[in-house]
Amino acid sequence: MFEAFANVFRIPDLRKRVLFTLGLLAVYRLGSHIPTPGINLARWEEFFSKNLNGMFGLFDVFAGGNVRHFTIFALGIMPYITASIILQLLTVVVPTLEKLQKEGEIGRRKITQWTRYLTVMLAIMQSFGIAVGLQSSQGNIVLHPGFGFVAMTILSLTTGTAFIMWLGEQITERGIGNGMSLIIFAGIVIGLPNAIQNIYVHVFETRDWNALTLLVILALMIGVVAFIVLVERxxxxxxxxxxxxxxxxxxxxxxxxxxxxxxxxxxxxxxxxxxxxxxxxxxxxxxxxxxxxxxxxxxxxxxxxxxxxxxxxxxxxxxxxxxxxxxxxxxxxxxxxxxxxxxxxxxxxxxxxxxxxxxxxxxxxxxxxxxxxxxxxxxxxxxxxxxxxxxxxxxxxxxxxxxxxxxxxxxxxxxxYFGGTSLLIVVGVAMDTINQIEAQLIMRHYEGFTPRAGRIRGRRSSV
CATH class of the missing domain: 1.10.3370.10 (SecY subunit domain)
Incomplete structure (x- = not known):
């Protein structure tokens, strides 16, 4: 496997794709630290903690923690996912969309364009609803209520969603893997260090868990991941x-x-x-x-x-x-x-x-x-x-x-971050991305990641 990872960087085109993908994911994480203007973050986090099991907690999973910190990426990729699902459902009942879907690449591009427009419209409506809801809520979450706050919130959140959508499309086209899925993947995986620290605190500091409890938790985690890989394939x-x-x-x-x-x-x-x-x-x-x-x-x-x-x-x-x-x-x-x-x-x-x-x-x-x-x-x-x-x-x-x-x-x-939805996304995206890299390696006469991929005998690149 280490040789396979080394081979990834020996191929110029594949190396550029991988580095391009990592660079855009780094840009996404950088934008996740820019807060939305006009919000009292301390009051918002207190309100979010009380409503963690509602829709805010669900949206926070797909937004990579941006809802908790109310950054400009707080809407995340959810408007795009919603728009894609809506258009996919409409293809069953709208003859025009069904015809476009069967027209190949031209039809796919047209549906993608409509998905972008619908994403922006949904982002505007959702950000407007969030701004009005925050102004009417108790707890002084909004610093300066009024039309200016509503307009700024709509502009910030909608622009953030459009930028994330552009990042995802660029990764899909010029990088490796599915861009939208990788953005969700990056937002979920970023919580892994905190999760490891939490396990360390429970085992070695507060001693709430003994060695047997830790082994059971780790065994269940490994078993669930193996179960996902087995069924997904x-x-x-x-x-x-x-x-x-x-x-x-x-x-x-x-x-x-x-x-x-x-x-x-x-x-x-x-x-x-x-x-x-x-x-x-x-x-x-x-x-x-x-x-x-x-x-x-x-x-x-x-x-x-x-x-x-x-x-x-x-x-x-x-x-x-x-x-x-x-x-x-x-x-x-x-x-x-x-x-x-x-x-x-x-x-x-x-x-x-x-x-x-x-x-x-x-x-x-x-x-x-x-x-x-x-x-x-x-x-x-x-x-x-x-x-x-x-x-x-x-x-x-x-x-x-x-x-x-x-x-x-x-x-x-x-x-x-052991929820079923999060784990399914993480494992599924990781498998899909590795399969795409493996296909690129085998196509260029290199050995893939998995033993069953084998190696295509022939000339090898001198790079």
Missing amino acids: GERRIPVQYAKRVVGRRVMGGQSTHMPLKVNAGGVIPVIFASSILAFPQTVANLPLIKNTPWIADTLGSIRHGEPLYMLLFVAGIIFFCFFYVSIIFNPNEAADNMRKYGGFIPGIRPGRNTADYMNNILTKITVVGGLYLSILCILPDIMISGIHLQHLPLVGNFIDTYFPRFLLEGLGVNF
Whole structure:
């Protein structure tokens, strides 16, 4: 592996791409230290700490800590993600977008341009809502309320989002890896030193954890990462046979191939949808009107983070959005028709309707597995951090509180970026980037990172 890393810098083009990517990520981190004008940061951090489990905490994950410090990058890449998801959903119902999507590179560029415009519009609306909300909130968060503060906040946050979007596109085009994903990756990984320091404090200073607890935590972390790698690479390969065709004087087709269906085709999108929906009630619960209405406050309190009902709704939401998103990005009927047009068929399955039903059944099974995988991945770290409050269940709550272990009910207090969403993004982006670097190395007759990549024998560069 060390030789593979050294080979990266022996290839001029790949070296430029890697250094260019690292340079733009450094620019992004530099901008993360520029605060938004007109904010009392001490009062804001106090307010943020009280609402950590609401939408602010979710947005802070994708903004790389910029929401906590309210920098010019506080909106992060979320407006771009939202705009991309909206346009992707609209391609199903808007014929114009569906036609553009099928036009190849020209259509993709047009959709990308519309995504940029929608991102700026969403950033303006979100920054306006944030400015008005901060002015009306209690706690003197805004230093000088008024039209000037609103205008400056809109300008600062919208410009920050547009700049992040430009950085991501430049990395994708001229660097290595997916730019938007790497920006989120950099924002999450930046918290790793603080996490290591927190573990050190628990083990060696406060001595809250003994050696066995530390080993269990490390083993779970390694196990979860290995679990993510295993499932993210997992796919169901449907065998496809193409019949021979005579085109002019040439014989086309006749080969066997396969159609790969990923176990987790939706990626982190179902988790984002489910988390956003469940974070909304937690944010609304802090409003004075809601707090003064007991039955509404009690209802929203039952779906707080760590409550059994929250976990149940979270799992149901993840599985639902897995099916919802997969139904958008993959159409079995369309795939079966395209396969039939090119003379392809699945051995033992009749072309047409039977092929579509066969693929739909397989897709349903692996989507259930993918949804359960995402649910386990997100709930297990949450139990480690804050536990699951089973003692709040009616009838059996007292029995559970007496006999169940405290670490299950109250968690281990691991203040670590070990949430399922964060970990899934980090591992997924790292795997994708390494695969792209590995492909560049193999293409130039170098050995890749993984043993299965092997080495293509031939001339080697003298550089």
